[in-house]
Amino acid sequence: MLSQLVYVSNRKANCSKEEIDRILRSCQANNASLDITGVLLYSKTKFIQYLEGDSRELLGLYDKIKGDKRHEKAMIISYSPISTKQFPSWQMAAKEIAPTQVTFRTAISPEHKKVFDQLLLGQQQSASSVLGLLKKFF
């Protein structure tokens, strides 16, 4: 079943810029064959990843990612079935963010800002509000 999963985690100090590049190369190498797409936002201390694809592949990949030593304390923010892919052409779009001075592609409403702040705190969010927010970055 086509599903989406969003989690936040803490980027560890050992995760340098080079490691981010390495992660993105893994995404390129693996996600297409799993038919998984998504977006990865990262700051100096956080990751927010949105993944979409078949639920079994999705959970399998999340299990692998969760155990990755370049981050810790991964927390699922939302996981639910979806009817269509939201980022069908991105194996993994990535963007660096600075939580204190986030730059969005378009203006962001106070409601979206609230969702963003709660997301960074690891609080559960509805898929639609997280998606509405993530789309503002790309």
Ligand SMILES: Cc1cc2nc3c(=O)[nH]c(=O)nc-3n(C[C@H](O)[C@H](O)[C@H](O)COP(=O)(O)O)c2cc1C
């Ligand atoms: C925040 C974060 C996000 C990641 N996202 C993905 C991903 O979407 N796809 C992927 O294959 N690996 C991802 N990885 C890397 C995996 O944990 C793992 O290192 C990688 O899949 C191993 O690839 P390999 O089996 O080709 O060696 C991510 C790692 C981190 C820390």
